[in-house]
Amino acid sequence: MGDDMKDMTSLGLKVEAGRxxxxxxxxxxxxxxxxxxGDPAAMVGHIQRLAVRGAPLIGVAAAxxxxxxxxxxxxxxRLRSACAALRGARPTAVNLMAAMDRMKAALDAGxxxxxxxxxxxxxxxxxxxxxxxxxxxxxxxxxPGESAxxxxxxxxxxxxxxxxxxxxxxxxxxLGRLRHVFVDETRPLLQGARLTAWELxxxxxxxxxxxxxxxxxxxxxxxxxxxLVGADRVAANGDxxxxxxxxxxxxxxxxxxxxxxxxxxxxxxxxxxxDGASIPIEERRAEEVRxxxxxxxxxxxxxxxxxxFDVTPASLVTSLVLDRAVxxxxxxxx
Ligand code: MRU
Numbered sequence: 001m002g003d004d005m006k007d008m009t010s011l012g013l014k015v016e017a018g019r020x021x022x023x024x025x026x027x028x029x030x031x032x033x034x035x036x037x038g039d040p041a042a043m044v045g046h047i048q049r050l051a052v053r054g055a056p057l058i059g060v061a062a063a064x065x066x067x068x069x070x071x072x073x074x075x076x077x078r079l080r081s082a083c084a085a086l087r088g089a090r091p092t093a094v095n096l097m098a099a100m101d102r103m104k105a106a107l108d109a110g111x112x113x114x115x116x117x118x119x120x121x122x123x124x125x126x127x128x129x130x131x132x133x134x135x136x137x138x139x140x141x142x143x144p145g146e147s148a149x150x151x152x153x154x155x156x157x158x159x160x161x162x163x164x165x166x167x168x169x170x171x172x173x174x175l176g177r178l179r180h181v182f183v184d185e186t187r188p189l190l191q192g193a194r195l196t197a198w199e200l201x202x203x204x205x206x207x208x209x210x211x212x213x214x215x216x217x218x219x220x221x222x223x224x225x226x227x228l229v230g231a232d233r234v235a236a237n238g239d240x241x242x243x244x245x246x247x248x249x250x251x252x253x254x255x256x257x258x259x260x261x262x263x264x265x266x267x268x269x270x271x272x273x274x275d276g277a278s279i280p281i282e283e284r285r286a287e288e289v290r291x292x293x294x295x296x297x298x299x300x301x302x303x304x305x306x307x308x309f310d311v312t313p314a315s316l317v318t319s320l321v322l323d324r325a326v327x328x329x330x331x332x333x334x
Contacts, residue, residue: 003070003071003113003114003117004018004071004117005018005020005064005067005068005071005117005120005121006121008121008124008125008160010057010060010124010128010156010159010160010161011023011155011156011157011199012025012052012054012057012156012157012158013037013052013057013060013061013064013160014034015064018068018071019036019038019068020036020037020038020061020064020065020068021034021035021036021037022034022035022037022046022051022052022061023157024046024051025050025051025052025053025157025194025195026049026050026051028157028194028195028198029194029195029197029198035051037052037061037064037065037068038065038068038069038072039065039068039069040062040065040066040069040082040083040085040086041082041085043061043062043065043086043089044085044086044089046061047061047062047086047089047090047096048089048090050189053153053157053158053191054093054153054154054155054157054158054159054230055093055094055095055096055158055230055231055232055233055264055268056095056127056130056131056158056159056160056164056265056267056268057127057157057158057159057160058089058090058093058095058096059093059095059096059097059098059099059100059123059127059267060099060120060123060124060127060159060160062086062087062089062096062099062100063099063100063102063103063119063120063123063124064120064121064123064124065082065086066079066082066083066086066100066103066116066120067103067113067116067117067119067120067121069082070113070116070117071113071114071116071117073113076107079107079116080104080107083100083103083104083107084100086100087100087101087104090282091280091281091282092232092233092241092279092280092281092282092308092309093232093233093268094232094233094267094268094269094270094273095232095265095267095268098267099123099267102119102123103116103119103120106119124160125160126267127159127160127161127265127267128159128160128161129161129323130159130161130265130266130267130323131159131160131161131162131163131164131167131265132161132162132167133265133323133324134164134167134168134263134264134265134321134322134323135162135163135167135168135170135171136171137168137321137322137323137325137326138165138167138168138171138172138228138261138263138321138326139168139171139172139175139177141168141226141259141261141319141321141326142168142172142177142178142226143177143225144176144177145177145179146172146177146178146179146225146226147178147179147180147181147182147223147224147225147226148169148172148178148180148181148182148224148225148226148227148228149181149182149183149184149215149218149219149224149226149227149228149249150165150166150169150181150182150183150184150192150196150227150228150229151184151186151192151212151227151229151242151243151245151246151249152184152186152191152192152196152229152230152242152243152245152246153166153186153191153192153195153196153199153230154166154167154196154228154229154230154263155167155170155195155196155199156199157195157199158230163199163230164230164231164263164264164265165228165229165230165261165262165263166196166199166200166228166230167263168228168261168263168321169181169205169228170203170205173203173205178205179206180206180207180208181200181205181206181207181208182207182208182209182210182215182218182223182224183196183197183200183207183208183209183210184210184211184212184215184245184249185209185210185211185212186212186243186245187211187212187245187289188284188288188289188292188306189288189292190292191243192209193209197209212245212248215249215252216252216256219252219253219255219256219258220256224258225258225259226258226259226260226261227249227250227253227258227259227260227261228261228263228321229242229243229246229249229260229261229262229263230242230243230262230263230264231262231263231264231268232268232309233268233269233270233273233279234262234264234268234269234270234320235270235273235274235275235276235278235279236270236271236272236273236274236275237274237275237276237314237332238314238317238320238327238332239275239276239277239279239311239312239313239314240262240264240276240279240311240312240314240317240320241276241279241281241309241310241311241312242262242309242310242312243308243309243310244307244308244309244310245310246262246309246310246312247310247311247312247316248310250312250316250317251316253316254316259318259319260316260317260318261317261318261319261320261321262312262317262320262321263320263321264320264321264322265322265323266322266323266324269322276311276312276313277311279309279311281307281308281309281310281311282307282308282309283306283307283308284306284307284308285306286302286303286304286306288306289304289305289306290302290304314332317332320332
């Protein structure tokens with residue numbers, strides 16, 4: 001088998017005959033367009049333009065891209081600089097750093113290209129298992145007939161497996177507990193409207209799309225029994241970063257007494273980050289707020305604030321669903 005990578009498939013990424021492909025998420029739901037990701041310089045671009053996105057998946061994709069580069073015969077020094085470039089492609093999701101630190105540690109230990117291929121495959125396979133573990137733990141929290149609300153896309157498109165928050169939703173629906181899902185459209189890049197709604201319709205899970213500003217009404221009217229979201233980095237004190245809008249949702253959920261849960265694998269936990277204030281927050285281009293898809297609806301030079309993520313303090317969390325445990329807000333504060 002040599003350096004050949006195993007064939008592997010997830011909803012947003014696949015390895016076939018040693019070539020890495022990603023489903024270009026910027027084109028969804030209009031087109032399912034696969035682009036090659038085996039060149040690390042191209043992969044950095046795919047990650048930055050969100051063609052491949054979601055905290056766990058960008059780590060998996062970066063590791064597989066580096067492994068393809070190794071299998072193509074790249075020198076150690078080129079592998080090291082590609083590893084550093086991939087690691088720095090986006091700043092907030094710590095899964096990217098964790099995956100690339102794993103690949104760098106293998107390089108430091110004198111890994112062959114075959115070893116790097118095996119390491120990247122292991123990162124993919126571990127993420128699939130982590131999603132299953134989160135889904136089981138999270139689904140057990142959900143009572144019969146509940147409706148949930150989610151933000152952004154924390155589904156199969158964001159991981160190698162069935163997703164984090166959306167994996168919990170999927171499992172709870174399969175178990176006959178969850179009745180309905182409300183989906184925040186998730187401005188500015190519409191991951192909820194474009195990606196989560198697409199995933200839920202493929203899965204046949206009843207759902208309703210709302211704009212982000214409509215969530216408070218549903219919470220006040222008692223039409224949502226639980227809020228489930230993903231995370232890009234969980235700090236040691238339980239504060240966490242996720243797609244911008246998550247913090248506001250957590251404030252609203254607490255105000256209305258609705259349980260609020262981030263769902264994340266241990267690869268999203270950063271114990272070196274003491275609290276939310278230490279999490280680096282990506283700021284993105286002003287055009288993303290002035291309009292969408294090349295169409296402007298604000299004045300061209302309008303000043304813009306565009307943080308891609310916000311930080312939710314642990315004090316607003318009912319419990320954090322990890323693959324290994326469910327930690328209550330009180331346990332997080334201990
Ligand atoms: O900018 P994105 O689309 O990569 O942001 C993704 C999110 O914020 C997700 O909620 C998070 O990565 C969790 S994914 C399982």
